Amino acid sequence: MTAFPEGHPGDPAPTRGPGSPGDPDGGDVDVLYLAGQRPAAAGEWLLITAAGGLPGAEFTARVLPAAGRQAHGGDVLVRLAPEPAAGPLELPTVGVSGWAVIDGLLILVAAWDRQDPDGWPERIRATVAFAMSVVTELEDHGAGLGPAQVVDLDDDAQAATAGVPAGATFGEAGPGRELRR
Numbered sequence: 001m002t003a004f005p006e007g008h009p010g011d012p013a014p015t016r017g018p019g020s021p022g023d024p025d026g027g028d029v030d031v032l033y034l035a036g037q038r039p040a041a042a043g044e045w046l047l048i049t050a051a052g053g054l055p056g057a058e059f060t061a062r063v064l065p066a067a068g069r070q071a072h073g074g075d076v077l078v079r080l081a082p083e084p085a086a087g088p089l090e091l092p093t094v095g096v097s098g099w100a101v102i103d104g105l106l107i108l109v110a111a112w113d114r115q116d117p118d119g120w121p122e123r124i125r126a127t128v129a130f131a132m133s134v135v136t137e138l139e140d141h142g143a144g145l146g147p148a149q150v151v152d153l154d155d156d157a158q159a160a161t162a163g164v165p166a167g168a169t170f171g172e173a174g175p176g177r178e179l180r181r
Contacts, residue, residue, distance in 0.1 A: 028060040031078075036118045039094065043081040045069050045153050051076075053129035055122055069153040073146030074139055075101045076109075076131045078124065079157065083114060096120045099157075100131050102138070102164060104149035106156040 028049045046061035061078065064070075071077055081095040094117050098109040109131045112123060139145055 028062055031059040031061050031121045034061075034063075034080075035121050038092070038117060039080040039082050040066065041082060042066065042154075043079060045071075046078040046080070047071065048076045048078060048128055048132060051125065051129040051132045053126050055125070057125075057129075059121065059125055059128075064153070071099075071101045071106070071151050071153055073101050073103060073144075073149050073151075074135055076128065076135055077101070077153070078128060079153075080120075086114075092117065094120055096124055098124060098128050098131055099160070100135055101145075101151050102135070103144055103146040104151060106151050106153065106160045107164065108160045108162065 029046075031046065031048075034046075045064040047064055048061050050058045050060045052058045077099040079095075079097045079099060081097075083093045083095050085092050093114040095111070095113050096115050097111040100107045100109055110124070110127045112120065115123060135145065
């Protein structure tokens with residue numbers, strides 16, 4: 001197995017093609033491309049850019065650089081963390097978690113422990129697509145997601161909240177739109 005080519009010590013040379021994790025433009029990556037690759041010891045954060053709910057549908061992300069990983073309100077992310085093998089005959093597994101950022105808070109959506117490094121993208125697809133659709137609906141209905149608020153992913157993941165923050169889904173009254181609660 002190879003590691004995410006983000007310049008971590010001991011990692012192999014990055015692949016430098018369009019849409020690959022080593023893409024110098026930092027472009028979107030097909031999440032299925034990441035299957036089978038080992039995340040760095042410190043883990044990886046993926047900023048989800050598109051997620052169709054059906055197998056084989058579009059599922060893209062941007063691999064965030066190791067230094068200064070941040071997100072903004074309305075972002076949906078996936079966190080990958082290597083897990084040690086349970087025994088000498090066990091293969092290594094990956095811990096995967098889905099996150100949303102709302103109103104300056106990092107919110108855990110779901111977590112999957114001991115995932116096969118080859119199969120995790122399809123196992124999480126439906127949940128990530130659901131999180132993307134919820135965030136989009138909230139935004140479309142005027143919810144205060146806090147897109148200008150920055151969340152430090154490596155620090156704030158330790159103090160993540162559960163559930164949608166109170167008041168974030170109320171939105172604001174605007175021309176032709178009533179404030180709904």
